Amino acid sequence: MTSDPGADAPTGMDTEPDSGPPTDTNTDMDQTEMNNAMDTAFFAAWIEETARVVAAEKEWLTGLDAAIGDADHGANLDRGLTAVTGALAAQRPDTPGSLLVLVGNTLIRKVGGASGPLYGTAFREAGRTLGDTPEVSVARLHAALEAGLAGVRKLGSAAEGDKTMVDALAPAVRALEQAVRDGKDPAEAIGAASAAARAGAEATIPMQARKGRASYLGPRSVGHEDPGAASTALVVSALHTVAASW
Amino acid sequence: MKKLIDDVESVVPDALRGLAAAHPGLRVDVDNQIVFRASGSRPGKVGLVSGGGSGHEPLHAGFVGYGMLDAACAGEIFTSPVPDQMIEATTAVDSGAGVLHIVKNYTGDVLNFQMAAELSGEEGVRVESVLVDDDVAVRDSLYTAGRRGTGATVFVEKIAGALAETGAPLPEVARVAREVNARSRSFGVALSPCTTPAAGRPTFDLSDTEIELGIGIHGEPGRTRSAMRPARELVHIAMDAIHEDLPISGDTLVMVNGMGGTPLIELYIAYAAVVEHLAEKGARAARNLVGNYVTSLDMQGFSITVCRLNEELTRLWDAPVETPALRWGR
Numbered sequence: 001m002t003s004d005p006g007a008d009a010p011t012g013m014d015t016e017p018d019s020g021p022p023t024d025t026n027t028d029m030d031q032t033e034m035n036n037a038m039d040t041a042f043f044a045a046w047i048e049e050t051a052r053v054v055a056a057e058k059e060w061l062t063g064l065d066a067a068i069g070d071a072d073h074g075a076n077l078d079r080g081l082t083a084v085t086g087a088l089a090a091q092r093p094d095t096p097g098s099l100l101v102l103v104g105n106t107l108i109r110k111v112g113g114a115s116g117p118l119y120g121t122a123f124r125e126a127g128r129t130l131g132d133t134p135e136v137s138v139a140r141l142h143a144a145l146e147a148g149l150a151g152v153r154k155l156g157s158a159a160e161g162d163k164t165m166v167d168a169l170a171p172a173v174r175a176l177e178q179a180v181r182d183g184k185d186p187a188e189a190i191g192a193a194s195a196a197a198r199a200g201a202e203a204t205i206p207m208q209a210r211k212g213r214a215s216y217l218g219p220r221s222v223g224h225e226d227p228g229a230a231s232t233a234l235v236v237s238a239l240h241t242v243a244a245s246w
Numbered sequence: 247m248k249k250l251i252d253d254v255e256s257v258v259p260d261a262l263r264g265l266a267a268a269h270p271g272l273r274v275d276v277d278n279q280i281v282f283r284a285s286g287s288r289p290g291k292v293g294l295v296s297g298g299g300s301g302h303e304p305l306h307a308g309f310v311g312y313g314m315l316d317a318a319c320a321g322e323i324f325t326s327p328v329p330d331q332m333i334e335a336t337t338a339v340d341s342g343a344g345v346l347h348i349v350k351n352y353t354g355d356v357l358n359f360q361m362a363a364e365l366s367g368e369e370g371v372r373v374e375s376v377l378v379d380d381d382v383a384v385r386d387s388l389y390t391a392g393r394r395g396t397g398a399t400v401f402v403e404k405i406a407g408a409l410a411e412t413g414a415p416l417p418e419v420a421r422v423a424r425e426v427n428a429r430s431r432s433f434g435v436a437l438s439p440c441t442t443p444a445a446g447r448p449t450f451d452l453s454d455t456e457i458e459l460g461i462g463i464h465g466e467p468g469r470t471r472s473a474m475r476p477a478r479e480l481v482h483i484a485m486d487a488i489h490e491d492l493p494i495s496g497d498t499l500v501m502v503n504g505m506g507g508t509p510l511i512e513l514y515i516a517y518a519a520v521v522e523h524l525a526e527k528g529a530r531a532a533r534n535l536v537g538n539y540v541t542s543l544d545m546q547g548f549s550i551t552v553c554r555l556n557e558e559l560t561r562l563w564d565a566p567v568e569t570p571a572l573r574w575g576r
């Protein structure tokens with residue numbers, strides 16, 4: 001878990017044109033409403049898409065972590081999600097709630113570092129909130145993500161502005177709530193949450209870290225996107241990818 | 247990068263196999279990266295479990311044995327172990343008297359041990375946790391993850407371990423562990439960075455004439471960079487930083503700890519300056535450790551840890567211990 005005290009210097013990762021965040025390519029699919037319910041298969045598809053996109057962006061996440069952390073975020077999360085897809089292949093829970101609890105427990109047990117317990121808690125709390133409902137409305141989805149956010153906030157003692165995954169997750173939950181209130185259809189609402197998460201991750205760049213290993217860098221943590229916020233935006237974008245074609 | 251390794255991917259298990267071969271007093275679960283006492287747990291004795299990222303040897307596995315830890319969980323290099331390891335270690339060493347987790351204050355270690363404590367609790371094991379956060383180099387803990395756990399971990403593991411051997415109950419063992427932490431402060435200085443096997447290059451840049459004051463045990467930055475100076479001056483900077491935080495007086499337990507790449511001859515030069523400095527403050531080193539106890543791979547540098555002793559802590563420090571890295575009285 002090595003921080004790089006020389007991290008205030010620009011790194012190669014910052015300038016490589018192909019190393020930026022993945023762009024959401026599903027906006028044109030928002031026009032149609034979702035054809036199917038958000039059932040257990042939907043949530044399984046979300047987790048599989050998350051594992052796929054994290055594997056694809058592993059190097060990018062690790063590069064962000066090299067600047068202000070210990071250069072293992074992409075590898076750790078990828079390892080954890082590989083364990084999760086293995087667990088889901090071995091045992092497919094029969095409700096969305098129990099599926100997310102299994103995802104959370106697996107991440108907690110397998111990932112290590114700070115991200116394992118934090119992501120694990122987010123999924124576990126979200127799953128618990130869903131109870132044993134077989135199909136999830138977008139309002140229930142909002143409640144679940146809000147519970148996940150509350151779990152992360154509590155475990156990490158982090159608030160918005162601390163340069164953590166909360167800075168991506170909190171705006172996503174707010175955007176989802178607003179979209180539900182505006183009566184948007186689920187795919188559109190989730191699209192708004194995805195855009196808000198990405199904007200929230202980018203907003204961490206000028207922040208000074210106040211939690212985790214990056215906090216020891218003090219002012220030297222400014223100027224870099226938080227890897228936890230970046231991966232959170234990926235997780236929410238995966239939800240949108242699946243919702244847009246469900 | 248030149249390192250005495252076979253495979254970057256298997257540095258930790260490869261080292262654990264050697265540890266097991268060298269120390270028959272240990273039982274090493276290489277697959278799960280957990281080190282136990284070969285003798286198992288004694289009924290009625292509180293179990294002591296610690297762990298953390300690898301790369302700090304002999305911490306923690308080198309302190310498993312009579313009078314110290316019952317089990318240590320080894321993470322990957324500089325990466326916290328996972329709750330599965332901690333739960334396995336915790337349930338294995340519990341003899342019914344409960345288990346104490348000794349946790350260095352790093353976000354990853356804290357969160358994973360917290361999860362493990364909760365899940366072990368669900369499995370019926372009584373767990374208490376003690377956080378070690380002795381590093382005075384981190385000043386503004388309101389705006390950071392807080393003080394880091396460094397050298398005092400050795401003192402906490404030794405003294406709490408000695409009390410646990412007497413059959414003291416879990417709350418008592420936890421109390422003395424917290425007291426050791428409260429009475430201990432550390433400050434580290436890096437002369438050169440360390441190189442993790444996976445990265446293959448130094449974790450930060452430090453020129454030939456520069457040093458980092460207040461370095462963390464993973465190479466995290468400290469208070470400031472400075473020009474290289476004589477050992478005596480570096481010791482004074484470290485001792486003043488400690489004294490400013492917790493005034494040094496009376497009998498102390500002092501560790502001059504090498505970061506892995508510093509020759510013992512230099513650590514003794516530093517220790518001589520420590521003794522002089524203590525005398526100026528009217529204090530003395532009633533007990534000491536000079537050597538490599540909490541390392542950062544191949545980093546050159548040292549840390550000083552000072553613990554203000556009382557009669558109880560002195561007695562427990564002197565109690566017999568038999569581990570790979572500390573042994574006396576048996």
